[in-house]
Amino acid sequence: MDIKQTDVAVIGGGTAGLEARRAAMKAGARVLLINDGPWGTTCVRSGCMPSKLLLAAARAARDARAAAEFGVAAQGLKIDGRAVMARVQKQRDRFLEGILKQVSDIPAGDKLEARARFTGPTTLDVGGIRVEAKAVVIATGSRSAIPPKLKPVADRVLTNETVFDLPDLPASLAVIGAGPLGLELALAFARLGVRVTVFNQGRTIGGLKDSEVERVAHVLLAAEIELKLGVDVSAEDAKNGARLTWSVDGKKQDGAFDKVLAAAGRPPQLKDLDLAAAGLSLDEHGSPNIDPETLRCGDGAIFIAGDASHLLPVLHEASRQGRLAGTNAARFPKLKSEPAPASLSITFTDPDIARVGAAFDADDPDLMIGRCDFQAGRGIIEGDRRGVIRLYAGREDGVIRGAEMVGPSVEHLAHLVSSMVQQKVTVETALAWPFYHPTYEEDLKDCLTDLARQRGLDAD
Numbered sequence: 001m002d003i004k005q006t007d008v009a010v011i012g013g014g015t016a017g018l019e020a021r022r023a024a025m026k027a028g029a030r031v032l033l034i035n036d037g038p039w040g041t042t043c044v045r046s047g048c049m050p051s052k053l054l055l056a057a058a059r060a061a062r063d064a065r066a067a068a069e070f071g072v073a074a075q076g077l078k079i080d081g082r083a084v085m086a087r088v089q090k091q092r093d094r095f096l097e098g099i100l101k102q103v104s105d106i107p108a109g110d111k112l113e114a115r116a117r118f119t120g121p122t123t124l125d126v127g128g129i130r131v132e133a134k135a136v137v138i139a140t141g142s143r144s145a146i147p148p149k150l151k152p153v154a155d156r157v158l159t160n161e162t163v164f165d166l167p168d169l170p171a172s173l174a175v176i177g178a179g180p181l182g183l184e185l186a187l188a189f190a191r192l193g194v195r196v197t198v199f200n201q202g203r204t205i206g207g208l209k210d211s212e213v214e215r216v217a218h219v220l221l222a223a224e225i226e227l228k229l230g231v232d233v234s235a236e237d238a239k240n241g242a243r244l245t246w247s248v249d250g251k252k253q254d255g256a257f258d259k260v261l262a263a264a265g266r267p268p269q270l271k272d273l274d275l276a277a278a279g280l281s282l283d284e285h286g287s288p289n290i291d292p293e294t295l296r297c298g299d300g301a302i303f304i305a306g307d308a309s310h311l312l313p314v315l316h317e318a319s320r321q322g323r324l325a326g327t328n329a330a331r332f333p334k335l336k337s338e339p340a341p342a343s344l345s346i347t348f349t350d351p352d353i354a355r356v357g358a359a360f361d362a363d364d365p366d367l368m369i370g371r372c373d374f375q376a377g378r379g380i381i382e383g384d385r386r387g388v389i390r391l392y393a394g395r396e397d398g399v400i401r402g403a404e405m406v407g408p409s410v411e412h413l414a415h416l417v418s419s420m421v422q423q424k425v426t427v428e429t430a431l432a433w434p435f436y437h438p439t440y441e442e443d444l445k446d447c448l449t450d451l452a453r454q455r456g457l458d459a460d
């Protein structure tokens with residue numbers, strides 16, 4: 001058996017793995033990068049970038065339809081599905097080129113292309129090669145999960161790994177899952193003229209915890225896509241497509257769909273790593289115990305980063321965690337502790353959905369809520385006043401803790417709130433910041449004013 005020795009072995013060549021490699025090398029370590037499957041990262045191949053490219057096409061269609069309100073006629077709207085998908089793929093491949101160039105610049109001796117599994121605390125089997133490391137970073141990402149109930153229609157099932165490679169738009173699409181991934185793609189396809197129905201076992205959408213924001217998001221999205229919540233779907237193959245069956249209030253319903261998109265969550269990809277062989281104790285989901293501030297697993301020299309950690313499965317966290325895990329693996333046993341920044345996640349559903357800061361807790365007696373609809377001038381100018389912002393602050397100290405929101409320009413408002421949370425800014429301080437006129441940021445200012453009034457401050 002071939003043996004390869006290294007200081008740090010990084011398993012996974014996605015965003016977290018590439019960042020971990022860079023950071024470990026910067027800290028002076030020899031690094032071996034191990035990746036199974038195509039290089040190029042999930043973000044670029046089948047995640048953030050192609051989904052946003054599809055949403056950009058959908059926005060063009062939406063804007064064309066909404067143009068009449070402004071006295072601009074866009075008659076005879078025609079959507080060329082092949083052209084839509086060709087642009088998604090062309091631009092996605094453009095992003096991909098940059099990452100593939102990075103990977104090809106890694107010397108051949110510093111990377112291995114095969115599946116890795118642990119054989120001991122810091123030893124691995126990688127396609128028959130024994131890798132002996134001083135420390136290991138797990139950056140294996142997450143995987144799409146296809147519900148077993150979709151097995152009978154497997155030929156028609158799409159995941160994020162296959163949907164962006166369709167040569168044309170499907171005629172109809174059932175989306176299983178109403179989380180960020182399901183909602184973004186459902187909305188994109190619906191705006192491009194595809195008949196879309198979203199099915200969700202749970203009764204809430206978009207991962208929202210604040211029932212008022214969730215209710216508004218539900219109403220806004222239901223205006224464009226059919227939402228079937230609290231339903232369990234079964235599937236069978238039929239002549240005219242995948243026939244799905246579900247029950248609403250005890251009444252059986254069914255429908256046929258050209259394609260079915262599995263979007264009901266992406267669990268961490270840890271299963272085939274044989275973490276038990278590394279001596280790690282695992283919870284009921286097969287995940288190790290992780291120190292969120294060092295990303296160390298258990299008490300050995302194993303670190304974890306990105307979707308594999310499941311701490312916050314978004315891109316900027318994959319990068320940050322990759323850097324921290326790579327640094328700590330290289331410096332082991334000298335560990336750097338880094339608290340996670342303010343939590344921030346955005347769903348680009350236009351109106352976008354965002355969650356910032358600690359999860360909303362309706363039972364927290366110290367929580368004050370500042371609320372506003374999008375009623376300031378900018379919404380009237382743009383013809384888009386759909387949505388709500390709920391901004392949370394501590395009743396005692398007035399420190400801004402987070403927000404949930406749905407509405408226009410939310411991606412920018414969420415960043416602003418995340419800076420407030422990160423810097424532990426009080427309502428009074430934030431109100432003294434400049435708010436340009438006329439912007440959607442003025443709606444956020446209305447929330448701050450609402451909070452200031454509740455704190456008995458003169459906010460006018």
Ligand SMILES: Cc1cc2nc3c(=O)[nH]c(=O)nc-3n(C[C@H](O)[C@H](O)[C@H](O)COP(=O)(O)OP(=O)(O)OC[C@H]3O[C@@H](n4cnc5c(N)ncnc54)[C@H](O)[C@@H]3O)c2cc1C
Nearest residue numbers: 012014015016036042043047048116141306307313314315
């Ligand atoms: C459709 C979609 C849209 C998204 N949109 C956004 C967005 O807009 N904004 C945002 O912030 N985030 C978004 N995300 C999430 C974001 O893409 C992920 O958080 C991020 O890409 C995770 O990076 P990673 O490095 O952890 O994993 P990955 O990039 O998946 O890398 C993991 C790598 O490890 C390899 N691997 C796995 N197991 C092994 C093994 N045993 N041995 C060797 N190699 C292995 C895999 O093949 C893969 O190459 C989206 C995700 C999806 C699916």
